[in-house]
Each structure stands twice: as structure tokens, then as C-alpha cells.
Amino acid sequence: MSETRPIALDAMGGDHAPHEIVAGAVHAVRERGLQVVLVGSPRVLYEALTDHDATKEVPIVRAEEALAMDEGALASLRRPRSSIAVACHLVRRGDAGAIVSAGSTAGIVATGRLRLKAQQGVLRPAIAVALPTRPKPTLLLDAGANAEAKPEMLVQFAHLGAAYAELAYDIEDPRVGLLTIGSEAEKGNKLVKRAYELLQGSPGLQFAGNVEGHDLLTGKVDVITTDGFTGNVALKTMEGTVRYAFTELREAISGSRPARLGAFMQRSRIRELRRRLDAEAYGGAVLLGLNGTVVIAHGSSKAQGISAACQLAADLSAEGIVARIGDRIAATGRSHRLW
Amino acid sequence: MSETRPIALDAMGGDHAPHEIVAGAVHAVRERGLQVVLVGSPRVLYEALTDHDATKEVPIVRAEEALAMDEGALASLRRPRSSIAVACHLVRRGDAGAIVSAGSTAGIVATGRLRLKAQQGVLRPAIAVALPTRPKPTLLLDAGANAEAKPEMLVQFAHLGAAYAELAYDIEDPRVGLLTIGSEAEKGNKLVKRAYELLQGSPGLQFAGNVEGHDLLTGKVDVITTDGFTGNVALKTMEGTVRYAFTELREAISGSRPARLGAFMQRSRIRELRRRLDAEAYGGAVLLGLNGTVVIAHGSSKAQGISAACQLAADLSAEGIVARIGDRIAATGRSHRLW
Numbered sequence A, B: 001m002s003e004t005r006p007i008a009l010d011a012m013g014g015d016h017a018p019h020e021i022v023a024g025a026v027h028a029v030r031e032r033g034l035q036v037v038l039v040g041s042p043r044v045l046y047e048a049l050t051d052h053d054a055t056k057e058v059p060i061v062r063a064e065e066a067l068a069m070d071e072g073a074l075a076s077l078r079r080p081r082s083s084i085a086v087a088c089h090l091v092r093r094g095d096a097g098a099i100v101s102a103g104s105t106a107g108i109v110a111t112g113r114l115r116l117k118a119q120q121g122v123l124r125p126a127i128a129v130a131l132p133t134r135p136k137p138t139l140l141l142d143a144g145a146n147a148e149a150k151p152e153m154l155v156q157f158a159h160l161g162a163a164y165a166e167l168a169y170d171i172e173d174p175r176v177g178l179l180t181i182g183s184e185a186e187k188g189n190k191l192v193k194r195a196y197e198l199l200q201g202s203p204g205l206q207f208a209g210n211v212e213g214h215d216l217l218t219g220k221v222d223v224i225t226t227d228g229f230t231g232n233v234a235l236k237t238m239e240g241t242v243r244y245a246f247t248e249l250r251e252a253i254s255g256s257r258p259a260r261l262g263a264f265m266q267r268s269r270i271r272e273l274r275r276r277l278d279a280e281a282y283g284g285a286v287l288l289g290l291n292g293t294v295v296i297a298h299g300s301s302k303a304q305g306i307s308a309a310c311q312l313a314a315d316l317s318a319e320g321i322v323a324r325i326g327d328r329i330a331a332t333g334r335s336h337r338l339w
Helices: A019-032 A042-051 A073-077 A083-092 A105-115 A151-169 A190-200 A228-253 A257-282 A303-319 A321-336 B019-032 B042-051 B073-077 B083-093 B105-115 B151-169 B190-200 B228-253 B257-282 B303-319 B321-336
Strands: A007-010 A036-040 A060-062 A098-101 A126-131 A138-141 A175-179 A206-211 A223-225 A285-288 A293-296 B007-010 B036-040 B060-062 B098-101 B126-131 B138-141 B175-179 B206-211 B223-225 B285-288 B293-296
Touching (some): A007 A019, A007 A083, A007 A303, A019 A036, A019 A303, A036 A042, A036 A083, A042 A060, A060 A083, A073 A105, A083 A098, A083 A105, A105 A285, A105 A293, A126 A151, A126 A228, A138 A151, A138 A228, A151 A175, A151 A190, A151 A223, A151 A285, A151 A303, A151 A321, A175 A190, A175 A228, A190 A206, A293 A303, B007 B019, B007 B083, B007 B303, B019 B036, B019 B042, B036 B042, B036 B083, B042 B060, B073 B105, B083 B105, B105 B285, B105 B293, B126 B151, B126 B228, B138 B151, B151 B190, B151 B223, B151 B285, B151 B321, B175 B190, B190 B206, B303 B321
Parallel strands (some): A007 A036, A007 A098, A036 A060, A098 A293, A138 A223, A175 A206, A175 A223, B036 B060, B098 B293, B138 B223, B175 B206, B175 B223
Antiparallel strands (some): A126 A138, A285 A293, B126 B138, B126 B285
8 A cells, every 4th residue: 555655755865964854754754644764874864863852753774875966867876875766765665655855856867767767658757846826836847857858758748747736736637738939839849839739639638738938827727848948947937036026126125214114014924925935936846757756855945845745745655646647648658659 | 320320110010009109209209319210001100290299200111011919920921011021121221220119029030030131140030138137137049039949059149149248238248158957068958068069169258158047137147048949938937927926925915904004105116126027028129130130129018118129229220239240250150160
């Protein structure tokens, strides 16, 4: 039963590893009732757990190596005993249901592809990011796992995202948009023009046509499919623009005396809003399409973020996201013979 | 002397054509001392000029057709007598120094390519957009003229942008960044990896390496080169994110009573800031690389925006942007034989 398998939590990845990761594990176990296994250096982790008086609540699995935050895909392949590699091993063996890591995205993707392998029929795994639209998030994928993509991959990313939207956010028959540079069918580069044709005929998909950059945060569709290059540029552009807008805002409201007063009163709300936008822009990134789900927490995650990522991983695992994706891809393959 | 040639202003393009366009022309002539020729339906334009008592100050050149805002590239090619086509003709004949249009971008690009032709050695014209960084803008190009690009084009876009930065913003030896998905040289898709190599060896260019989406608004570089697909997605993502951030902000500051009071005091400043960000995100879009400069004003431009666009067109024309680009491209071609 996937429901009862613990989350394998990479304790060595992230800017605040291992202490905030361990604190997140303890929070997930005590406050959320989740099962979590910490993967990393036993000595270090045991000490950290001792600080929380939690050595009996959170088991440790040994991994003596860790990927540095700036280590990329190649380095990760050279480290079969890294914490993320060991976490993958736990999932393959059936000892864990899903993985959470705040480590280097490139390292997680490379290790995951090598050690978990793509699901049958899946051409490439993709990173799905939940954008902070309302009432439900819009899922953008691929947010950076693949710098190059083929039209058939964009169709699969749509299905990966649709499965995620259904299971994690209870969205029935998710609307899927194709990110391009104009709303008409013929707009875009060769990749998206061909993807448009394929998406129109893909079974089990409510294809809503093209969307543009300004539609990312309007909630116009539930899933937006794009190649990992465009998706990553768009995601980081959003992040940078939010920062820019708030910096400009701070200057605008500190310019006059009554405005300063107003700013004082609103400071905490604005700070709260900014934090929400910053966190949510990257929150809930999930690597989909492998034989096992990997939740990629933001590198700067602290205990609360890690705990929330464990909840997302547990939910996706319990809902059977891998099986749901498998069904969708199989249905697509049967009617279209895309590969 | 290019300095004395008037601006050919497409009076029929834009959401508020022809009245706001005509008002912009009158403003440019009276307040800025520019020479402007209105291109469009003489009867309509004469009437509009009469309202400003300006029939003797602004000449009219007849063009009986106009491109609708939703007409794209193909339609524009079928209309040799459209206002934008006639404006191009004036520049080719030497009767105008540059063009301003608030019409359909796709139509302007297609008509400009057909009727003005690319400058010698220029593979493709590109749209440059000035992003609202400080103290000087960062120029992003291509913002959407070419959905597909080759590595050599990205090098040329860098030179087009550098010439624009030098002439319009007095930036000496502009720093050029390549938009991709990681700061290391090997990050990105095939297009940008090859462009990176070519940019490193391009004469007269201060190549500062890769930049990412979150660098677009930080002023880290003066010119950012990218293909028109990625550039357009990034630009529209910025626009959408600014709108989103301000909508969220409005909700955040109207939630509590003291906050409402603060909001009241700050309302005008916030509105002012939002307007600036919205306008500047698209303001100053210029189609570069043709035998003649075309300033693409925002479709929703009113008189002030049109007048400012005429000023930009006059400045670029007077400074000899076409010749400057020609020099740069010639120098690149001699040392590298890219084509």
C-alpha cells in the first residue's frame, strides 16, 4: 500500500541543511502525522534529532555524500552514494513512497532520471510548478527539466500536469493551455505549432488552445504546457518581476509624509503578501513522469516549507500519481502512436 | 540630412486611431518642435486636425487603407496601400526619416520587412523593448519579430541593441547578456549554447555572459539578447506579473480598517507607479535592422504616448541609428564571416 510508505527526505540538500530539514521532518511527523525517513550523514542527523528529542520518531538512512547546491547534472551522476541517490534507492526498493529534496534542481533531475527511470511510455520527466492563481493554482510545466523538447513531449507534459491537477487540487477535467506568443493557432515557433495539432487530438485532454505570458497568473487555464527552456525563463521572470514591483512600491510609498504613515500601517500586510508570492512562485515544484514522485523544495526552504513539501509528497503518493500518469500516457499512446 | 526629415506617423493604427494619433502629432509638433507627417485617410485626418486648428502645421499623406489591429502578417502583405505601407514608402523615398505606428505589431513587422528591407548584412530585423530598470533602461531583443532564430541572429540582435543603447541612452560600451536558464556557459538549449560561443568572439561587444529571467529588471546588463519567442513570452510574463502583483496588493491593503486608511492616502502614488510600470513595459519598442527605423507604440497609446514615440523616432533618426547598426554588422561580418 503506497499510503503507508514513508517519505524519503534528503537531509543534506538545501541552503539550510541539515538543521532546518531535520526540523521540518520533526514537524511533519508530529504535526502532520506523516512518516518520514531522513537520508544523510547518521552522526550529524542523530545530533540534530537529539536537539528535538526526536531520535525515536524519525529513522535515519545512511548516505555519506551530498550534492552541493552548485553541483549540476554531471556531478550527480558521479555520486551513487549521495543522499538523493540513496533516497531514489529507497523508492525503487519500495521502502519509501516519494522523495523530498531541497537540493540542486539539476542534480535532482539527473539523479532521478538515472535511478528511478522514466515511467513506461514517458519520453521525459518534467518539473511542474504551482503558480499562485485563485481559487486554484495553475500548473506550469516543464519548468526546467528539459532545455530542449519535441512536440510529443509537450503533449505528455500536458497529461502529467492534468494528472497532478486532478489528484493534488481536485480539478476535474483540467483545462490545458499551450504557452506561445499569440492566441491564434498558427502563432509561435515550429515546436508549438506542431504541439498545437497534437494537443487538439489527444484523448482525455481538455485543450483550451494557446495562452500567452500574461495569462500565466490569471487562472485562465489549469495546466500550461511548454518546453523547459521557455518555462524556466517565464518562472524566473515572474519571480524577478514580483521582487521588482515590491521594490518600486516601497520607494513609492516612502516618498511623502502621509504616505510613510500609511506604509507603517500596512507594512506587515505587504511583507506577508510579498512572502506569499515569493514562496508560492516556487512552492510545490514536482518532478513528474518517473517511477516515483520527487518534490523539489525551494533551496532556501526552512522547516515549515520542508514539512509542507513532505505533505505534498505524501498526498501525491497516497493518491497514486504515478499510476494515474501511467494510465493517461498509455491511453495517449494507444490512440496516437506518438512513439 | 536625416535630422531635417519628418516622422511618418501612421494615423490609422492603434486602438484610439485616428483621434489620439492626430492629437499626438499636434503635441509633437507644438510642444517638441518635431516635424510630423500624418499618413491615412485625408478627409478624416483633415477633420481631426481642424479640431486642433492645426491643418497648416501637420501635412497629410494619403493612404486609403488601414490594417485592423487583429490583422497579422499575411493581411499586411496584401495591402500595398495601407497607412503603414505608405509610411514605409515615404522613408524609402527619403521623404521621412523614421516611422511611428501604434498598429498591429505583426502587420508592422511584415510590412517593414517587405517594403523597407533588411539592412545589408542583417539576417532579420528585431524588436527592441526598453525595460524600466534604473538608472538606465535594459534593452530586450528580440521581443517578438522572429519566432524562430539561429545563433548568428542572436549575435546580431546583441549588436542592434548595443547600437540602440549607445545612441538613445548614451550608454558607452553596453554590457550584453544572453537570456538562458542558468549562469554557467553550458546552460541552455542548443541555440543559446552556440550563441554563447559566437558572442564571446564578436568584435566590439562587451559580452557579460548568461542572464536569467530574474535578471531582466535588475539592470545587471544593458542589452539582453534572445530569440523572439522567448523574448515575447518573457515580456508578456512581466506585464502579467505586474498586473497580478498590484491586484494582490490592492486586496491586501483593503483588508483591515487602518489599512484602508493607509490605502486611501497612498492610492494616487500606487496608481502612478502602476501606470508607469505598465506603460514602460512596452514603451519604446523599436523595430531595428531595416533601412529605416520604425517605433512601435503600444496599441492603447493616447496622445502623450504617440508624441513620446515621435520623439524617440526623431532622436534615433537624427543620431543615425541605421548607419551605426550598419557599421557594427559590417565589422562583425568581416572578422567572423557568419553568413
